[in-house]
Amino acid sequence: MRIVVLMKPVPDTAAGGERLGPDMRLDRAAVPAVVNANDEYALEAALKLTEALGGEVTLLSMAPASAPDTMRKALAMGAHHGVLVTDPVLEGSDTVSTTRVLAAALKTLEYDLAFAGADTSDGGAGVVGPGVAALLGLPLLSYAAKIEPDEAAGRVRVRRLSPTGYDVLEAPMPALVVCTQALGEPRYPSLKGIMAARSKEIVTRSLSDVGVTPEEVGGAVAGTKVLEATSPPARAATEVVREPADVAAERVVAFLAARRII
Amino acid sequence: MPGIWVVGEIADGGLARISTEVATLARGLGETAGHDVSGIVVGAQPKKAADELARFLPRVVAVSEPATDGNAAATIVAERIAALARNSGPDYLLLGAGPEGRDTAGVLSAMLGWPVLANATGLGWRDDGPTVEMSVFGGKLNTTNAFTGGRGIITVRPNAAAAEPAASPGKVEEASPNGEPQLPRVTVVDSVAEPGAAAPIEEARVVVAGGRGVGGEDGFKVVQELAEALGGVVGATRAAVDAGWINYAHQIGQTGKIVKPQLYLALGISGAIQHKVGMQTAETIVAVNRDPDAPIAEFADLVVVGDLFEVAPAITAALRARSG
Numbered sequence: 001m002r003i004v005v006l007m008k009p010v011p012d013t014a015a016g017g018e019r020l021g022p023d024m025r026l027d028r029a030a031v032p033a034v035v036n037a038n039d040e041y042a043l044e045a046a047l048k049l050t051e052a053l054g055g056e057v058t059l060l061s062m063a064p065a066s067a068p069d070t071m072r073k074a075l076a077m078g079a080h081h082g083v084l085v086t087d088p089v090l091e092g093s094d095t096v097s098t099t100r101v102l103a104a105a106l107k108t109l110e111y112d113l114a115f116a117g118a119d120t121s122d123g124g125a126g127v128v129g130p131g132v133a134a135l136l137g138l139p140l141l142s143y144a145a146k147i148e149p150d151e152a153a154g155r156v157r158v159r160r161l162s163p164t165g166y167d168v169l170e171a172p173m174p175a176l177v178v179c180t181q182a183l184g185e186p187r188y189p190s191l192k193g194i195m196a197a198r199s200k201e202i203v204t205r206s207l208s209d210v211g212v213t214p215e216e217v218g219g220a221v222a223g224t225k226v227l228e229a230t231s232p233p234a235r236a237a238t239e240v241v242r243e244p245a246d247v248a249a250e251r252v253v254a255f256l257a258a259r260r261i262i
Numbered sequence: 263m264p265g266i267w268v269v270g271e272i273a274d275g276g277l278a279r280i281s282t283e284v285a286t287l288a289r290g291l292g293e294t295a296g297h298d299v300s301g302i303v304v305g306a307q308p309k310k311a312a313d314e315l316a317r318f319l320p321r322v323v324a325v326s327e328p329a330t331d332g333n334a335a336a337t338i339v340a341e342r343i344a345a346l347a348r349n350s351g352p353d354y355l356l357l358g359a360g361p362e363g364r365d366t367a368g369v370l371s372a373m374l375g376w377p378v379l380a381n382a383t384g385l386g387w388r389d390d391g392p393t394v395e396m397s398v399f400g401g402k403l404n405t406t407n408a409f410t411g412g413r414g415i416i417t418v419r420p421n422a423a424a425a426e427p428a429a430s431p432g433k434v435e436e437a438s439p440n441g442e443p444q445l446p447r448v449t450v451v452d453s454v455a456e457p458g459a460a461a462p463i464e465e466a467r468v469v470v471a472g473g474r475g476v477g478g479e480d481g482f483k484v485v486q487e488l489a490e491a492l493g494g495v496v497g498a499t500r501a502a503v504d505a506g507w508i509n510y511a512h513q514i515g516q517t518g519k520i521v522k523p524q525l526y527l528a529l530g531i532s533g534a535i536q537h538k539v540g541m542q543t544a545e546t547i548v549a550v551n552r553d554p555d556a557p558i559a560e561f562a563d564l565v566v567v568g569d570l571f572e573v574a575p576a577i578t579a580a581l582r583a584r585s586g
């Protein structure tokens with residue numbers, strides 16, 4: 001089983017320092033990068049599958065040249081290879097460019113399944129995975145809570161989260177699966193994993209390596225722009241209630257009534 | 263049919279609630295901009311949803327597409343809309359920002375090469391194009407965004423607007439596309455309902471959420487009862503979900519759902535950043551926590567310092583007494 005996991009380095013939300021730069025784009029230098037959470041779930045699912053069935057997991061990122069630091073963390077979890085598509089032209093890419101570049105890069109790799117996270121914690125559009133599937137003509141199995149490939153039959157089954165439970169989807173491989181946290185908690189890298197990751201190869205590819213011309217992608221042709229950014233109005237000061245439960249409850253009810261919530 | 267198209271989403275045979283909100287916003291946008299706004303519904307039986315969408319929009323096209331029967335719909339729907347969009351030339355496509363809308367928007371964007379502005383919390387019009395309000399970096403910043411060219415796709419968050427039907431209902435036209443969709447099909451082998459799967463927490467007016475402090479599956483009964491007394495639904499933190507006390511469908515936060523209810527009431531929740539990003543734009547935040555220094559106390563409007571197992575039932579009782 002060969003699985004490619006699309007992985008994006010994103011600013012660490014826990015560090016809390018995300019901001020826009022003077023060009024109104026996310027200032028990626030301001031905050032340490034981590035593996036996007038939904039991509040970690042995808043990677044964990046990929047590792048469990050290859051541990052059970054044999055095979056290898058390749059990470060694929062389109063990211064700034066500093067991305068190998070973040071990719072090492074994912075390699076330390078157990079991914080076997082890393083492929084980084086990086087090019088100065090790609091700075092400021094919108095989702096259309098990202099989708100094109102990732103699709104072009106994925107096309108150069110061999111795989112049975114490609115995994116993407118349901119969305120990213122920075123952009124959050126959730127459109128890149130479906131877009132890559134469409135460009136490559138891959139079956140799209142999204143919002144996965146369980147992934148069951150059948151190598152002999154060359155098919156994959158996925159439980160897709162639905163408003164009332166889940167749907168069981170089935171399609172031939174190769175296919176693209178969009179992954180969620182419901183797949184299970186990601187592992188922490190072991191010390192052995194961290195040591196091993198140091199010697200794992202991260203292949204760097206330029207745009208021309210993946211067959212994309214610089215004119216069709218990147219910040220210069222981005223289809224969206226930020227016009228303005230403002231801080232939301234500060235919340236009013238917190239009211240603290242320390243009375244015994246029944247008195248506190250009356251105060252909560254009065255508070256909700258005053259705000260016309262009840 | 264140039265102008266603005268609302269892609270109506272089918273849920274349970276009818277129109278998804280999110281589409282009524284998107285349609286309401288789009289109609290307002292069309293009025294400001296002086297553009298036509300149309301709806302489009304693609305499905306094996308699109309008529310019912312199309313009729314519902316026509317309560318909001320002057321003109322709706324119901325496209326019958328038998329292929330969505332028994333197959334995952336989003337890719338097929340997107341392929342049909344992409345073909346129609348190429349012929350009829352709308353400028354903007356609007357969808358809901360839920361799973362179906364995102365899948366459809368992703369495929370549409372890739373097929374048409376149109377950019378996406380995602381998770382709109384509001385829409386406006388300026389300099390001949392739409393502007394899109396977004397809440398980014400977990401609610402730390404509000405941005406106003408626009409397309410650089412003349413065309414684009416917008417996904418809209420739940421609760422961005424209150425659905426409001428038009429003064430008079432619109433017309434529904436039926437259309438049958440030619441040929442078969444080309445992208446590979448994904449079969450729906452089975453649909454399984456899970457108990458406690460999904461109160462639609464993104465749409466709820468009141469969310470009562472439980473965290474690690476709730477202590478177990480049984481503890482969630484206290485959360486459920488308070489939610490019922492408030493006419494709300496139950497949410498949870500990842501800690502509670504990871505512990506297996508409640509289904510992932512209820513999780514709020516960075517890797518769960520983003521909610522913007524009128525009232526968010528937190529029971530035994532510390533307010534970690536990854537949780538906060540999913541709820542901090544709630545209009546009113548009330549927390550019950552034993553620890554007065556829990557981070558949630560920094561951004562809640564009201565904090566009760568105390569044991570949730572005493573305070574929550576007392577609030578439930580007070581609410582019941584009040585409603586008689």
Ligand SMILES: Cc1cc2nc3c(=O)[nH]c(=O)nc-3n(C[C@H](O)[C@H](O)[C@H](O)COP(=O)(O)OP(=O)(O)OC[C@H]3O[C@@H](n4cnc5c(N)ncnc54)[C@H](O)[C@@H]3O)c2cc1C
Nearest residue numbers: 473474475499500501515516517518530531532537552570
């Ligand atoms: C990549 C990543 C993604 C994540 N995504 C999410 C996400 O989407 N959603 C999410 O919620 N979390 C997410 N987390 C986890 C997050 O960091 C926190 O661990 C989690 O939100 C904590 O949940 P909690 O508040 O229930 O538990 P805790 O932080 O343990 O807080 C429990 C609180 O309950 C209080 N308490 C205990 N007993 C009682 C009692 N009897 N009465 C009153 N108060 C009591 C305690 O004082 C404490 O404040 C993510 C983490 C990572 C690393």
